[in-house]
Amino acid sequence: MTRPRIAIIPGDPSGIGPELIAKLLNEDGVRAAADILLVGDAHLWQRGAEQAALPVELNTLSEDDVPQFTGLAHLDLHTIEPDAVEIAKITIAGGTTSLRCLDKAMDLAVAGHVDGILFAPFNKSAMTAAGLNADDEHRYMARYLGFTGYHSEINVLDELMTTRVTSHIGLKDVAANITQAGIIRAVNLAAETLIRAGKTRPAIAVAALNPHAGDNGKFGREEIDILEPAVRACQARQMDVTGPWPSDTVFLKARRGEVDAVVTMYHDQGQIAIKLLGFERGVTLAGGLPFPIATPAHGTAFDIAGQNKANIGATRQAFNLLLRMASRQRAAH
The missing domain is CATH 3.40.718.10 (Isopropylmalate Dehydrogenase)
Structure with missing residues (x-):
């Protein structure tokens, strides 16, 4: 059976998201378990690598090459200027890049190019300022997908x-x-x-x-x-x-x-x-949608953003859950 294909987006760039993904990509077994497509601006992934003091390879593909991607690949977007990233601040620019990366990842899933989506933490205030126009990202995703079932x-x-x-x-x-x-x-x-x-x-x-x-x-x-x-x-x-x-x-x-x-x-x-039982392992799943979408069940942690203090536990658990669900979904088809 072919490996599941997972799209990963950086979340709010003002928080710990890019750092978390850099750490995830350097965890044992992660790259061997799935074909991974990083979706987002190249400078955000590079910033995460710098924050985590870990390497992140950007094998950048054209849009036309995405359907055939394998291993670790990158689809470059241009959603935010580097000097618009303000660490530990709620900004419209941060909310805008969050939404645009999420939209693109969902487009890829609808097209069948990826089996699941992992997003690093969003900041709801930034997304609302950028035009979320929904109670939360889960309702936003359902609306974007035109999904009318229970979720x-x-x-x-x-x-x-x-x-x-x-x-x-x-x-x-x-x-x-x-x-x-x-x-x-x-x-x-x-x-x-x-x-x-x-x-x-x-x-x-x-x-x-x-x-x-x-x-x-x-x-x-x-x-x-x-x-x-x-x-x-x-x-x-x-x-x-x-x-x-x-x-x-x-x-x-x-x-x-x-x-x-x-x-x-x-x-x-x-x-x-749940948070008392294991805050550093908790995952939030967008339940009911046509394909699995998961994120660590914590926020953007502005208090430690950019300091290489972010704990990878919940992000790794979210990735592991996506692997299980995406693998079974692939097998079913």
């Missing part, structure tokens, strides 16, 4: 995935947005993504919304009226789904390896647990 951010730590029923909304609005249909969609997304990553019959736990899973209605009826019926509906389809489990203990089950995924009701319910 949502998935957080991954080693072999554990979390999906969520609500995401970037205020906590006061969460309960009103919990529905049986929403829970079932989040369960299905977890199951389908785990299968794409190699799990044959994933075990999924649904977290409760209220303290003590509502304590038989004492602290709210969402578990009785919404969550339990949703779990039963999934079980009726022969899915390995249990819950609702109290959210202050469900991640103990996950840590013991008893489940492959936890479906949470709101953003921080899962994020706090």
Whole structure:
């Protein structure tokens, strides 16, 4: 079987992205595992190599040669002038290059030239200033691709995935947005993504919304009226789904390896647990889209940008996840 083909983009140039990618490319086994296409301005990759004090070879191809690329190759773009890169600053120029590199990588994936995309951290404020015009990059990507199916951010730590029923909304609005249909969609997304990553019959736990899973209605009826019926509906389809489990203990089950995924009701319910369990290994996956897109689950880290202090752990985990998903996707076709 041919190796998966992965496009990598540098993220916001003001942050640690270019440094992280330079370190990734020098990790043992990375170049042997995939054909890698660096998509972005040559000076950004060179800057990353300088920041990491590591070599990065730029085998620059023409656009016409991209469909046949092998090994480590580079597609040069001209999205930002070198003197417009301001380390540790939010800039429109940084947001613009982030969006343009992402757009190009998605174009390559749609054309079948790459199987997956790895992006170094973006800065949402910079992207918004540059015209993101969406709640986050995940909705931006779906809109750009014309994808109308269900999609949502998935957080991954080693072999554990979390999906969520609500995401970037205020906590006061969460309960009103919990529905049986929403829970079932989040369960299905977890199951389908785990299968794409190699799990044959994933075990999924649904977290409760209220303290003590509502304590038989004492602290709210969402578990009785919404969550339990949703779990039963999934079980009726022969899915390995249990819950609702109290959210202050469900991640103990996950840590013991008893489940492959936890479906949470709101953003921080899962994020706090995942980041405490392994902040330096966390990955964010664009769940549900036609091809895998992943990034380390941390930000641009302006406080250490340009100082050769960036930890490669989460970026390597994102790359490894893409390899698994892209390889299975290739095999399926």
